[in-house]
Amino acid sequence: MPNLVHITPHRHATRMPRGGVAARSRGWDGDRGVYTMAVLPDFTLTHQWVRELRRWKPGVLVAVDLRLPGDEPVTVGRYGREPLRLTAAEAAGHVRELADPRGYEIFVPRAIRPTEVRRIRALPQGIGWRHVPDAHGRRPCTCPACLQPGTPGSARVRRRFPYDDPPVPKPQLMADLRAAVTPDEIVSALWALSGRRRGGAEELAHLADHPDPEVRETLADLLAGYRGRSARTLRDRLSAAGDAS
Incomplete structure (x- = not known):
């Protein structure tokens, strides 16, 4: 037995x-x-x-x-x-x-x-061990599957070991946009800006007359989340260009 x-x-x-x-x-x-x-x-x-x-x-x-x-x-x-x-x-x-x-x-x-x-x-x-055997000295995984919400101390662990990469500062994103050359690079840089704090639409004015229609369409989508006079002026400008074409 x-x-x-x-x-x-x-x-x-x-x-x-x-x-x-x-x-x-x-x-x-x-x-x-x-x-x-x-x-x-x-x-x-x-x-x-x-x-x-x-x-x-x-x-x-x-x-x-x-x-x-x-x-x-x-x-x-x-x-x-x-x-x-x-x-x-x-x-x-x-x-x-x-x-x-x-x-x-x-x-x-x-x-x-x-x-x-x-x-x-x-x-x-x-x-015994915690999380997994041999976890001591290893960076813990803080994804929702491994560290479920509500686990005691989970907020402290997530602050120390964030699951997602830290957000790229907006000045860096704007620098990437200015350095973009091809339409694909410009579109990718614009989409990277879509999740950031809105403001400063005038920094995007130079793209309103871009010859590539996908760049102008992506810019229009991005500006839908912007506020202020500069954003309204750019949206009107893109709308008028679209009607003319």
Whole structure:
């Protein structure tokens, strides 16, 4: 009978010796069950999920020691990858034989019965990795998939490691526009300006008489978001040129 461990908030664990562990999680196939880890000779590897789970589960986490029948069907694998379908004994042996078992988990596709709960233990709250194994010293990915909105501390991490490149200052964009030579380069420079703060339409007046119609059309689209007399004058000028042609 393999020994497994389930990490859960203390407020949930107090009733598990009498009521078992509810099947609240979903596995790879969509079935409900309980995530566990094999008990390994290394204490840190056995409880490696503590630090990561603290990102999502408020309160103090504890270890719930379990003992399941060896022929119990489970799945085992590294998170985010399709798992193997083995018995509980085979899954525990598979994890013990890995050179690097970080990120591995054993999923039991059912609730855990009270008779299978051996004991509840206190745990240090800083064990294991966070975000991904080997994340320490690496720039974290702050895309919405990896760092979901509402994650504690996410705003601070995004300020420190912005997902998007910093915006190019408008003076630089205007310099790129002045340096553009071909119609394609000019159109690209105009589109780069489209997401920036409006104002200074007079800086674009020299393009109102450009011989390329695509440049004039792009300029007209850009000016639709500008305000002020200079912008209205340029829009009227482009409109009149279009009517004349």
